[in-house]
Amino acid sequence: MVEKREFLSVTSIVAMGIGTALYAAFNVFFNIFQLPGTQLVALRPSVAIPMFFGFVFGPIVGFVAGFLGNIISDAISWGGFWWNWDVGNGLLGLIPGLAIFLIKKEATSKSKGLILCSILSIIASIIGMGFAAYTDYIFGYGISTIEEATYALFLPAAITDAVNGAIITPILVAAYSAAVKGRARRA
Amino acid sequence: MSESRFIKYIEGESIIHNLDPRAKIIFVFSILFSLTISLSIILLIPLLIISFLFYLLAKLPFKKTITTWKFILLIIVVLSMLNLLTISILYKHGGNVIFGIFGLAITDEMIRRAIFPVIKLLSLAIVTITLVFTTPPKLYAPALGQMYIPYKLAYIIQLAFRYIPEYIAEMQKTLEAQMARGFKPKGGKNPLAKILSIVPLIVPVTISAALSIYDIADAMELRGFGEKKNHTWYRKLNFNRKDISLIILSILIILFYILSYFYLNFPY
Numbered sequence: 001m002v003e004k005r006e007f008l009s010v011t012s013i014v015a016m017g018i019g020t021a022l023y024a025a026f027n028v029f030f031n032i033f034q035l036p037g038t039q040l041v042a043l044r045p046s047v048a049i050p051m052f053f054g055f056v057f058g059p060i061v062g063f064v065a066g067f068l069g070n071i072i073s074d075a076i077s078w079g080g081f082w083w084n085w086d087v088g089n090g091l092l093g094l095i096p097g098l099a100i101f102l103i104k105k106e107a108t109s110k111s112k113g114l115i116l117c118s119i120l121s122i123i124a125s126i127i128g129m130g131f132a133a134y135t136d137y138i139f140g141y142g143i144s145t146i147e148e149a150t151y152a153l154f155l156p157a158a159i160t161d162a163v164n165g166a167i168i169t170p171i172l173v174a175a176y177s178a179a180v181k182g183r184a185r186r187a
Numbered sequence: 188m189s190e191s192r193f194i195k196y197i198e199g200e201s202i203i204h205n206l207d208p209r210a211k212i213i214f215v216f217s218i219l220f221s222l223t224i225s226l227s228i229i230l231l232i233p234l235l236i237i238s239f240l241f242y243l244l245a246k247l248p249f250k251k252t253i254t255t256w257k258f259i260l261l262i263i264v265v266l267s268m269l270n271l272l273t274i275s276i277l278y279k280h281g282g283n284v285i286f287g288i289f290g291l292a293i294t295d296e297m298i299r300r301a302i303f304p305v306i307k308l309l310s311l312a313i314v315t316i317t318l319v320f321t322t323p324p325k326l327y328a329p330a331l332g333q334m335y336i337p338y339k340l341a342y343i344i345q346l347a348f349r350y351i352p353e354y355i356a357e358m359q360k361t362l363e364a365q366m367a368r369g370f371k372p373k374g375g376k377n378p379l380a381k382i383l384s385i386v387p388l389i390v391p392v393t394i395s396a397a398l399s400i401y402d403i404a405d406a407m408e409l410r411g412f413g414e415k416k417n418h419t420w421y422r423k424l425n426f427n428r429k430d431i432s433l434i435i436l437s438i439l440i441i442l443f444y445i446l447s448y449f450y451l452n453f454p455y
Contacts, residue, residue: 010413011401013339017342018399021353022350024347026354028351045382048389049393069347075315077194077258078263081311163382167382
């Protein structure tokens, strides 16, 4: 039987739901760590979750996991909603998902794939947090000069997310590919 | 530790509890939209009052919301206000000097810049927590599905709300299990070691969740999910008079703030 590749298969819908739930749960859990001197930018190891889901299940799954996960975790941990930070978090998941256009599916768990995953996580952190911080500046959400946006929002968020993502995401990908081996149905 | 902090549905019989979730979602979006486009503190005050009235009408028991309030006051009022004040003092903005401390001149513009986002955050937080506190999680997907949002998207949200408490509990369980094996959550001062120390906590939860995706997808496919274009909902929602009046109020708020964006100018 030839499997039909759907744009939104049931597996990717479930992956989006589970990714969203995991990201939101981890965000709520790790919101305890807060860096001093920055605006509501927590030290978040949870950024690895949308990156991992993007890298393994594709860019759209990664985007939805980051976007919805951030909306829900903000809503249930302190009641906030900032669309630009949500889109920025979505980009954290979308960009590692672009790996499917750069590398073969089989190679993603080899060392080449893991290095690519690390690099894409860093790029994703820079673009995603850059988008969020500079839209804050453009729309004037409490930030009015470009230096404020850079030093108070962009750099702390992008650096912590890049370090966390670049270290934790490849570990997750390697662990996942080891766990999924031998199972009947694979990604 | 974390479970007391996150916001959960609280049962109740108030007006807000009995409203249609769709009406509440529309209302929250109207407040959010108005907050986003309003440019002066004087315009924000009515929104803050409306949000607070919305919260008070829900008649939530203070005992159950106190941890949330502590968190909101700490994060929004104290931390972000201090942050914004520091930022606006560091990057000098003009304005009239009100008083000086340690040779620093504090101007009204600096204070305005510190207070303005805090009021926005506060009133946004109040409406959102009221929505989350008064709406059972099982109603989000039917509400979104009956607002002409594609049912597959509604199901993603349904799945997420279904699994969040489970994963938080799993996280707690994994933390305890690893601590029983001698794991220390805070690995010294080295930031790299700190990140690596979290790995044994994240990996088991993530991997088991990622593997369970295929089982859940199989179970849903067996029940025929995604076969048909249309989807009916088990819980049929109906608007009553109160819901319609809340929606009309939301539309009026949005219209007023759109007009004020173009025609009203306040000094603060």
